[in-house]
Amino acid sequence: MNTFKIGGVHPEPNKLSAGKKIETLALPNQAVFPLSQHIGAPAVPCVQKGDQVLVGTRIADAGGFMSSPIHSSVSGKVSRIDSVVDASGFRKPAIFIDVDGDEWEPDIDRTDTLALLCTLSREEILDRIRNAGVVGMGGACFPTHVKLSPPKDCNIDVLIVNAVECEPYLTSDHMLMLEHSDEIIVGVRILLKVLGIDRAVIGIEENKADAIQLMQSKTSMVSGIEIMPLKMKYPQGGEKQLIEAVTGRQVPPPPALPANVGCVVQNVGTVFAVYEAVQKKKPLIERIVTVTGKSVKNPCNLKVRLGTPVSQLIEYAGGMPEDTGKLISGGPMMGRPLLDDKAPVVKGTSGILMIPEADAVRRAERNCIRCAKCVQACPMGLEPYLLATASEAGDWATAEENWIMSCIECGCCQSTCPSRRPLLDWVRLAKNRVGGIIRARNTKK
Amino acid sequence: MAQKLYITTSPHVHCGDTIERNMRTVIWALVPAFIASVIVFGAGALIVTATSVASCLFFEWFITRFLLKRPSTLSDGSAIITGILLAFNLPSNIPLYMIVMGALVAIGIGKMVFGGLGNNPFNPALVGRVFLLISFPARMTSWPVPHQMAAYADAVTGATPLNLIGQIVGGNTAAADQLPGLKDLFLGNIGGCLGEVSALALLIGFVILLWRKVITWHIPVTILATVTVLTGIMWLINPVLYVNPLYHLCAGGLMLGAIFMATDYVTSPMTAKGMVWYGIGIGILTVIIRYFGSYPEGMSFAILIMNAVVPLINNWCKPKRFGEAAK
Numbered sequence: 001m002n003t004f005k006i007g008g009v010h011p012e013p014n015k016l017s018a019g020k021k022i023e024t025l026a027l028p029n030q031a032v033f034p035l036s037q038h039i040g041a042p043a044v045p046c047v048q049k050g051d052q053v054l055v056g057t058r059i060a061d062a063g064g065f066m067s068s069p070i071h072s073s074v075s076g077k078v079s080r081i082d083s084v085v086d087a088s089g090f091r092k093p094a095i096f097i098d099v100d101g102d103e104w105e106p107d108i109d110r111t112d113t114l115a116l117l118c119t120l121s122r123e124e125i126l127d128r129i130r131n132a133g134v135v136g137m138g139g140a141c142f143p144t145h146v147k148l149s150p151p152k153d154c155n156i157d158v159l160i161v162n163a164v165e166c167e168p169y170l171t172s173d174h175m176l177m178l179e180h181s182d183e184i185i186v187g188v189r190i191l192l193k194v195l196g197i198d199r200a201v202i203g204i205e206e207n208k209a210d211a212i213q214l215m216q217s218k219t220s221m222v223s224g225i226e227i228m229p230l231k232m233k234y235p236q237g238g239e240k241q242l243i244e245a246v247t248g249r250q251v252p253p254p255p256a257l258p259a260n261v262g263c264v265v266q267n268v269g270t271v272f273a274v275y276e277a278v279q280k281k282k283p284l285i286e287r288i289v290t291v292t293g294k295s296v297k298n299p300c301n302l303k304v305r306l307g308t309p310v311s312q313l314i315e316y317a318g319g320m321p322e323d324t325g326k327l328i329s330g331g332p333m334m335g336r337p338l339l340d341d342k343a344p345v346v347k348g349t350s351g352i353l354m355i356p357e358a359d360a361v362r363r364a365e366r367n368c369i370r371c372a373k374c375v376q377a378c379p380m381g382l383e384p385y386l387l388a389t390a391s392e393a394g395d396w397a398t399a400e401e402n403w404i405m406s407c408i409e410c411g412c413c414q415s416t417c418p419s420r421r422p423l424l425d426w427v428r429l430a431k432n433r434v435g436g437i438i439r440a441r442n443t444k445k
Numbered sequence: 446m447a448q449k450l451y452i453t454t455s456p457h458v459h460c461g462d463t464i465e466r467n468m469r470t471v472i473w474a475l476v477p478a479f480i481a482s483v484i485v486f487g488a489g490a491l492i493v494t495a496t497s498v499a500s501c502l503f504f505e506w507f508i509t510r511f512l513l514k515r516p517s518t519l520s521d522g523s524a525i526i527t528g529i530l531l532a533f534n535l536p537s538n539i540p541l542y543m544i545v546m547g548a549l550v551a552i553g554i555g556k557m558v559f560g561g562l563g564n565n566p567f568n569p570a571l572v573g574r575v576f577l578l579i580s581f582p583a584r585m586t587s588w589p590v591p592h593q594m595a596a597y598a599d600a601v602t603g604a605t606p607l608n609l610i611g612q613i614v615g616g617n618t619a620a621a622d623q624l625p626g627l628k629d630l631f632l633g634n635i636g637g638c639l640g641e642v643s644a645l646a647l648l649i650g651f652v653i654l655l656w657r658k659v660i661t662w663h664i665p666v667t668i669l670a671t672v673t674v675l676t677g678i679m680w681l682i683n684p685v686l687y688v689n690p691l692y693h694l695c696a697g698g699l700m701l702g703a704i705f706m707a708t709d710y711v712t713s714p715m716t717a718k719g720m721v722w723y724g725i726g727i728g729i730l731t732v733i734i735r736y737f738g739s740y741p742e743g744m745s746f747a748i749l750i751m752n753a754v755v756p757l758i759n760n761w762c763k764p765k766r767f768g769e770a771a772k
Contacts, residue, residue, distance in 0.1 A: 336455065378764070
C-alpha cells in the first residue's frame with residue numbers, strides 16, 4: 001500500500017464521530033461573514049447596512065484574482081459591517097446579517113436530484129467555480145479557480161483528490177464520501193474537463209474502509225478515476241506528501257508548486273462544492289463540520305450554514321464539556337485555537353474540537369536531549385531541533401541554509417519531542433523572518 | 446461559556462513521550478545485564494553497582510542544589526543510568542573510594558560543568574571510567590575470575606579474553622589455549638567488567654530498546670558490523686595470530702558500548718547517515734586500539750573520540766530533504 005517516504009507520525013486517530021450521519025443544523029439568529037476566509041486579498045463588501053439579502057446573494061466581491069467572493073448563507077437584513085475575532089486570533093472586518101427566514105436566490109437548484117450532465121465549456125465552468133466562492137475546504141482555503149489555472153508551462157497529467165483526512169478526530173470528509181459519492185464523482189469529472197486531462201486518483205487512508213469500498217464500486221465503471229487506499233500515516237493529507245504517496249513525485253522546495261510535477265490536488269470537500277457550484281448554481285454557503293472531543297456528549301458531523309456561531313454547533317453536540325481547556329477550529333495537529341465560542345463557522349472550518357484541560361496544558365519544556373526523534377518525524381527531511389535553536393538565537397542565516405522555508409507546519413516534531421520543546425513555535429518565528437528576508441532580497445533584485 | 450480556554454499554537458496533542466519514559470526504558474533494558482553480572486560476580490557486582498548509582502545521584506543532587514542552585518534534576522533518571530553504566534565499566538573488586546571518585550568525575554566534569562543533561566559533549570559514564578583507567582591502571586585492569594559469589598576486594602583475579610588476545614598478537618601464541626569457549630563468552634562465563642560479560646544479556650537489552658523505539662538500529666549494528674569485517678579480514682589473513690571475529694564481538698565492552706554507551710542520545714549524531722558514519726568510526730578505532738594500542742580494550746576511547754567528532758558529523762550529514770533530488 002502506498003504512502004509517503006520521509007518521516008511521519010501516528011497520532012491516536014480518535015475518530016469519535018465516524019459513522020455518525022450528517023445532520024443539518026438549524027439556522028442561526030445572526031450570521032457573521034469575515035471578509036478574509038481564504039488565502040489572498042480580502043473580499044470587498046458589495047452590500048450596505050440595511051440591505052435585504054437572500055440565501056446565495058453575493059455580499060462581497062473578490063478583491064483580486066487571488067481572492068474569492070462571499071455569499072450570504074441566510075436570508076435577512078445586513079445589520080452592520082463591523083469586525084469579529086476569527087480563528088487567526090485577529091480582529092477582522094466582517095458582515096453581520098440578522099436572519100429573518102430562509103428565502104433562496106431563485107436560480108439555485110435546491111433539489112437532491114443528481115445532475116450528471118455538464119455541457120458547459122471550460123471557461124464557463126471556471127467562471128461558475130470562481131463566482132460561487134469555492135476555496136480549498138481542507139483548511140488552507142486556497143481559491144479553487146486559481147489552483148485550476150496552473151502556469152502555462154506546466155504539463156498537468158493527474159488530478160489528485162485529497163480524501164485522506166489524516167488529522168485525528170475529523171470525519172467530515174469521510175461522511176461526505178459515504179453520503180455524496182455520486183456528486184463527488186461528477187465533481188471529479190468536471191474538474192478533469194477543466195484541466196483537460198483524463199486521469200484522477202482519489203487517495204483515501206485505509207482506516208476508511210467503507211468509503212474506499214463505496215467509492216471503488218461507484219467508479220468501477222468510470223474510466224479515468226482510480227481509488228487509491230493509502231497506509232495510515234500523518235501528515236498524508238499534506239499536499240506534498242499526498243502527491244508523493246500517489247505518484248512517487250516530490251515537489252521541489254518553494255516556490256515550486258504541485259503543478260511543477262504535473263499534479264493538481266483538490267480536497268474531496270472542494271470537489272463536492274465544485275459539483276454544487278457548477279451543476280446546481282449553488283455558491284459555497286454551507287459545509288460539513290465535525291464537532292468532537294473526548295468528553296463531548298454527542299460527537300457529530302453537521303451540515304452548517306457559514307456564519308453560524310460555533311456556540312450553536314457545540315450546543316447541538318451536547319454543550320461544552322466542563323473539563324474543556326482548549327477550543328480548536330480544525331484538527332488537533334494543525335488546527336487553530338479559538339478565543340471563545342462566538343467565532344463564526346467559515347469556509348475552512350473542518351472541525352470544532354474540544355480538548356480537556358488536562359491535555360490542553362503544555363508541560364514545562366526541558367533541555368533538548370538530542371534524541372533525534374524530531375528529525376525522524378519530520379516529513380520534509382528537516383532538522384527541527386536545529387531550526388528551533390537557530391530561531392532562538394536569531395540566527396536566520398542558519399535557518400535558511402537548513403531549508404526552513406520547506407517546513408509545512410504539520411507539528412510532527414513538536415508532538416513527538418520528549419523534552420516538550422515548542423519546536424514549531426520557534427520554527428514559525430524563523431520562517432516568518434526568513435520569508436521576509438527572502439522577499440526583501442527579491443525586490444532588491 | 447464558563448470554561449477558561451488556553452490559547453496556544455498547534456500542535457495541540459502530544460504522543461506522551463517524556464525524558465523519564467526513555468530513561469526508564471533504558472534502565473529496564475540494563476536489567477538483564479545486571480542480573481548476569483550478579484550471577485557471574487556475586488556480591489561484588491551488587492556492592493559496586495549500588496555504590497556507583499548512589500554516588501552519581503548524590504553528586505547530581507549536590508551540584509544542582511548547592512553549586513548551580515537550580516531545581517533538582519534527579520527525577521529525569523539520567524544520573525541513575527550514568528551510575529549503572531559507570532559500574533558496568535568497572536571490575537567487581539574495585540575499592541569503594543575509587544567508585545565515588547569516578548562518579549564525581551562522571552557527573553561533575555562529564556555532565557554538570559557543561560550545563561547538565563543535554564549539553565554534555567562526552568558520555569559522562571565513560572568520562573568517569575577513563576579517568577579511573579588512567580589514574581588507577583592496575584586496579585582498573587585486574588579482573589576477578591567468575592563465580593566467587595561472596596568475594597569482593599579479596600577476589601582472585603585472572604586474565605580476560607582480551608588480555609589473552611593481546612598476548613597472542615604479542616607473540617605468545619600459547620595463550621590461545623587459555624581462551625574460553627565461544628559459548629562461555631556469549632553467556633558471560635568470563636572475567637571482565639561488570640556489565641560487559643554476557644553478550645546474551647546485552648542483546649536482550651538491545652531488543653528492548655528497539656522494541657520501545659528508544660534507539661534505532663543504526664549505531665549498534667554499524668559498530669558491530671565494522672568490527673566483524675575488520676577483525677574478519679585480519680583473521681582470514683592470519684588465523685593463528687588473530688582470533689575469529691565472533692570472539693571480538695562477544696569479548697570486552699564491545700556489546701555494552703555499542704548498545705548502551707555509543708547510543709547515548711546527547712552525545713551521538715542526529716541523522717541516520719550521521720549515525721552510520723559514527724558507528725563505522727567507533728568500530729575502526731576499537732579494532733585499532735585492541736590490536737595495536739597499549740590497552741587491551743579500546744571501546745571507551747573509541748566512543749569518546751567519536752563523541753568529539755559528533756558536532757562535525759551533524760554538520761556534514763544532513764537528512765535527505767523532501768524535494769532535494771528534484772531541485
